[in-house]
Amino acid sequence: MKAIAYNRHGLPIEDPQALVDIELEKPVPGPRDLRVAVKAISVNPVDTKVRAKAAVTSPRVLGWDVAGIVEAVGTDVSLFKPGDEVFYAGSIMRPGCNSEFHLVDERIAGHKPASLDFANAAALPLTSITAWELLFDRLGVAENGGEGDSLLIIGAGGGVGSILTQLARRLTRMTVIGTASRPETRDWVMNLGAHQVIDHSRPMVAQLTQLGIANVTHVASLTHTDSYYPQLIEALAPQGRLALIDDPAALDALPLKAKSLSLHWELMFTRSRFETADMINQHRILERVAGLIDQDVLKTTLGQHFGAINAANLRKAHALLESGKSRGKLVLEGWL
Incomplete structure (x- = not known):
């Protein structure tokens, strides 16, 4: 599957090697995992911070905002089924979502707002x-x-x-x-x-x-x-x-x-990192947010669409985020 990763931390985002296109094996779901076909992603400050500071010995995939379609489920999954449209932020302890397929624990995923397309939904979870x-x-x-x-x-x-x-x-x-x-x-x-x-x-x-x-x-x-x-x-x-x-x-x-x-x-990764007893609250929050979006109580915060999901476009999104001049969320959508 296609993915975007970094091989060396600390490179300036203008360097073509700061984020690169790679190929990875399609992941296998664990008991409570959803395997999601990623349709859209958005960028957060955590992406740029990890890329700048976290040393790696092998390619690391970033990304903690996704909207997509459940393609397969683990043996113990009860909240979702294949074909469901979902949105979530995921766990910082696992590979990120800047890949064609991604694994997420069902307890931190929600059903995508029915009234939004994938790009607008990807702007919301984290x-x-x-x-x-x-x-x-x-x-x-x-x-x-x-x-x-x-x-x-x-x-x-x-x-x-x-x-x-x-x-x-x-x-x-x-x-x-x-x-x-x-x-x-x-x-x-x-x-x-x-x-x-x-x-x-x-x-x-x-x-x-x-x-x-x-x-x-x-x-x-x-x-x-x-x-x-x-x-x-x-x-x-x-x-x-x-x-x-x-x-x-x-x-x-x-x-x-x-x-x-x-x-x-406040750190939204705390519940998934430590698998707290109330970890499923993030599923409930996303379900509630989806309902509020569909009821027109809340609206998406997509600020700018950067086109297809690839390393070149993702570097541009990281650069704008690092400039401190972004407004709302920066989103990429679709694989070429």
């Missing part, structure tokens, strides 16, 4: 799971709850932010404030449902004050947390909650003490 877990599991917000509370989303125009903004606006009663530094991203975030948008390249507390917001009860920091950390602490109300998904070099928790602020990490 970011939807991350945003859902961050909002409801980590920050502890209840569906239809949050009356009188406020959520500040740092980097609201990115992949996770684009879903989180919608979830918070549609499924809670919180006031949602997104951040964006470019006019086109600001418009994107407003169209996703944010009540207000401020510029994270300028002092944020002053902008909140101008909006009549003395402080916020919750912060979701999705990018450059170490740069914004003092401002986030200042913006948070006493006993507020801060959740993050990025990888600051260091983070001192002591400044949180005076306000009794709580700190929460």
Whole structure:
């Protein structure tokens, strides 16, 4: 089968060897696995981080967002059957989905939204799971709850932010404030449902004050947390909650003490990595997201389509993601 991999970590994405087309054997499903014929994929920051830092001794396939069709199932599979259209993010402990066929545990896959094509569906899984877990599991917000509370989303125009903004606006009663530094991203975030948008390249507390917001009860920091950390602490109300998904070099928790602020990490790979007892919750999240998409409560966050799935196009998608100027999700579709 066709696949895309890297053989050496740390190469600049402009190097043709940073990602290469290869051939691999078609994988054999384990007892709870689905073998999926991959129709579309999307790119996430985890792809670029792994490619940059994780050394390899053999070709490694990246990719943790896919939409496709179940082609075969393992002996113990009960949630899906061959022919089902699915979408999922997969596990970082297994080969990625940048291949014609891919294996995934049924407990972390969902049925694709019926109203979306494969490209638009591929834009959703990793970011939807991350945003859902961050909002409801980590920050502890209840569906239809949050009356009188406020959520500040740092980097609201990115992949996770684009879903989180919608979830918070549609499924809670919180006031949602997104951040964006470019006019086109600001418009994107407003169209996703944010009540207000401020510029994270300028002092944020002053902008909140101008909006009549003395402080916020919750912060979701999705990018450059170490740069914004003092401002986030200042913006948070006493006993507020801060959740993050990025990888600051260091983070001192002591400044949180005076306000009794709580700190929460979200990593959507935790459940699959450790095969937690509630691992199947990711199946349930994806099923719920699919239903919300089909009911027009949520919308896909596809930002740009990069054409067929091959190394050249995937390098272009990685380059745009690394530039920090992408909006929404970057998707590739079909094999040539």
